[in-house]
Amino acid sequence: MSSSYNVYNVSSVLFLQGFDLSPERAIAAFVFAALNYIIILFCNIFLLFTIVSNRSLHQPMHILLLNLPINDLLGSTALFPHIMQELLFDTRTITFSSCVTQAFFIHIYAVAAVFILTAMAYDRYVAICQPMSYNTIMSNGHIMKIISLVWLSNWALMAVLFILLLRLPRCRSYLTHTYCDNPSLLQLVCADTTINNIYGLIITAICQVLTVGLILYTYLRIMIACFQNKCSDTRSKALQTCGTHLIVFLLFECLGLFTIISYRILNISPHLRKFCGVAAMILPPTLNPILYGLKIKEIRVKGFKFFKRKVSHHNVQ
Structure with missing residues (x-):
């Protein structure tokens, strides 16, 4: 099928590989995707609203955490509507502009x-290893600088990545993936992609070295501080919070890195690549609000109180 589409053209319509499911399995997959998307929307919006509406949760850790559901809603919305449309109507086409937009987000x-x-790991490090200086270091101004750095550096890096992509001529229109991303879009190019590949590898390496290095350092220091702390309750609470954080980070890292590496392994199963690529976009947004909402006591208590108040108010009406 790919050979029929990999002809020299500049068509504004691209063809996706799709999931290759029977009609019955496609419907079942659509129902699963729709339910998963509803769960992601509900849980992340609920977590978002719980933090925003409770002044007692306007602390550095929770303000940083606030960015996680915002990002999860952004990522899942970039993927799920397209996936559901593809499963329900068996549409394997997408316009080039829509594809680039989806890939960018x-x-x-x-x-x-x-x-x-990584920013949340730094916050936990300061809270556990330097508790007396926590309020001074993690001031509102410092928190805003961290959040600004997270988003502005991200947008700048991705803007350069896609500017480098869009300058190249296309001569193919068949994507070997179920959704759009930079590696699959680069496969449509009929020019030298060396600069793109080098830039992509550099930002991947830098991001990995900085984030993984900082998280390993902070968690090593946290572990040392926890085992030196004689209060078992404080130690247990710290390890529980950090354990949740570490699970989320490792899950995302493993799935994300495998998806990136899979494009450079010729003999890898396309089905395995599809599964890991979609799982990297589905599991974290689903698990994040559940893990953080249930594991962090302050959010759990405030969330349940808000939910009970709304239910009782509805019953009274």
Whole structure:
């Protein structure tokens, strides 16, 4: 099929590989995707609203956490409507402009997720290792600088990545993936992509070294501080919070890195690449609000109180 589409053209319509499912399985997959998207929307909006509407949660850790549901909503909305349309109507076409837009926001989501988790690890490090200086270091001004750095650096890096992509001529119109991303769009190009590949590898390497390095350092220091702390309750609470954070980070890292590497492995199963690519976009937005909402006591208590108040108010009416 790919050979029929990989002809020299500059068509504004691109062809996606799709999931290759029978009609019955496609409907089942659509129902699963729709329910998953509804869960992501509900849980992340609920977490977002719980933090915003409770002044007692306007603390550095929760303000940083606020960026996670915003980013999860951005990433899942860039993917799910397209996936659901593809499954329901078996549409395997997408306009080039829509494809680039989808790819851009998917990459924004992926990089922001790692940056936000790194910022949250730094916050936990200061809270546990330097508790007496926490309020001074993590002031409102410092928090805003961290959040601005996370988003502005992300947008700048991705803007350069896609400017480099858009300058190149296309001669193919068949994407070997179920959704659009930079590596699959580069496969449509009929010019030298060396600069793009080098830039992509450099920003991937820099981001990985900075984020993984900082998280490893902060967690090593946190572990040392926890085991030196004689209060078992404080130690247990710190390890529980950090354990949740580490699970989310490792899950996203493993799936994301495998998806990136899979484009450079020739003999890898396309089905495995599809699965990991979609899983990297589905699992974190689904798990993040559940893990953080249930594990962090302050959010759990405030969230349940708000939910009960709304239910009782509705019953009275």
